[in-house]
Amino acid sequence: MSIESSPPTVPLSHLDHLWFQVAGTLCNLTCHHCFISCSPKNDRFGFLSLATVQQRLDESVPLGVKEYYFTGGEPFLNPEMVEILCTTLNYGPATVLTNGTVFKQDWLERLQAAEANSRYSLEFRVSIDGFSAETNDPIRGEGTFDRAMRGVEQLVRFGFLPIITAARTWPDEQESEVVERFLRVLQQRGYTRPRLKILPTLKLGAEEERTEGYRASERVTQDMLEQFDHSQLVCDHSRIVTDQGVHVCPILIEMPDARLGDSLSQATAAFPLAHGACFTCYQYGAICSNASSSATRSN
Numbered sequence: 001m002s003i004e005s006s007p008p009t010v011p012l013s014h015l016d017h018l019w020f021q022v023a024g025t026l027c028n029l030t031c032h033h034c035f036i037s038c039s040p041k042n043d044r045f046g047f048l049s050l051a052t053v054q055q056r057l058d059e060s061v062p063l064g065v066k067e068y069y070f071t072g073g074e075p076f077l078n079p080e081m082v083e084i085l086c087t088t089l090n091y092g093p094a095t096v097l098t099n100g101t102v103f104k105q106d107w108l109e110r111l112q113a114a115e116a117n118s119r120y121s122l123e124f125r126v127s128i129d130g131f132s133a134e135t136n137d138p139i140r141g142e143g144t145f146d147r148a149m150r151g152v153e154q155l156v157r158f159g160f161l162p163i164i165t166a167a168r169t170w171p172d173e174q175e176s177e178v179v180e181r182f183l184r185v186l187q188q189r190g191y192t193r194p195r196l197k198i199l200p201t202l203k204l205g206a207e208e209e210r211t212e213g214y215r216a217s218e219r220v221t222q223d224m225l226e227q228f229d230h231s232q233l234v235c236d237h238s239r240i241v242t243d244q245g246v247h248v249c250p251i252l253i254e255m256p257d258a259r260l261g262d263s264l265s266q267a268t269a270a271f272p273l274a275h276g277a278c279f280t281c282y283q284y285g286a287i288c289s290n291a292s293s294s295a296t297r298s299n
């Protein structure tokens with residue numbers, strides 16, 4: 001008889017980063033590799049209101065949160081997104097993960113002014129999954145490469161230096177060529193010192209259907225975490241607010257065990273790394289942060 005060992009748990013070392021699932025699961029795109037299957041029709045998670053975000057921001061201050069992150073879905077579908085970011089810049093640095101396809105001129109004007117008047121920075125991460133329409137659009141949808149590149153150009157015109165994030169859907173041996181071509185294309189578009197972060201795909205949601213998901217053997221074990229730097233894992237120092245409570249991390253919001261409580265102070269319990277996605281975090285580390293990883297290039 002085999003005895004399965006229980007998964008290792010990761011305690012919350014300190015709540016440094018607070019995430020907001022600000023657009024729920026609603027997105028204007030339907031990418032084939034989206035790990036929470038966001039789409040124009042997926043309302044399993046809804047928008048966060050400015051009032052809810054404000055309440056969590058206030059709650060986060062005594063807990064010592066240092067940075068705020070906004071994701072979806074597409075955050076800029078939330079009609080209060082610009083106001084939410086302007087408000088957050090009174091509390092700390094903010095990063096918004098976007099597909100870059102829906103910016104309006106006046107939104108960027110307001111955000112540029114808000115950042116100029118804030119002690120804190122505003123970062124944009126723009127997802128583009130190939131250096132051309134031919135490599136990006138089969139994954140993200142027809143016309144999305146050109147639309148996202150126009151979004152990057154807009155951000156650069158307003159003085160922002162977006163981090164371009166690309167999910168690795170090419171063979172390892174093509175990595176350096178892909179990175180070189182990506183950087184060249186961004187430079188040709190006027191982004192002279194592009195920041196590029198290559199991310200692993202997460203075999204959940206739509207990506208699970210595309211790839212057959214995680215094998216049972218792809219799990220983190222107790223032995224693997226000995227000598228491992230827990231700070232590489234988002235759940236070591238973050239939690240995420242959705243319209244349904246506070247969850248362990250942005251990757252697992254759909255998993256029933258990932259909802260930890262109604263408030264930040266209720267969501268501090270150690271979390272068992274029982275999911276296949278935890279294995280990807282273990283392998284690659286720092287996949288949700290702005291920080292450089294071994295797969296990140298900028299020049």
Ligand code: SF4
Nearest residue numbers: 027031034038073099
């Ligand atoms: S990957 Fe991003 S842009 Fe694509 S459907 Fe998911 S949330 Fe939307």
Ligand code: SF4
Nearest residue numbers: 234235249277278281
């Ligand atoms: S998916 Fe990653 S961040 Fe989320 S609980 Fe697992 S290891 Fe932590």
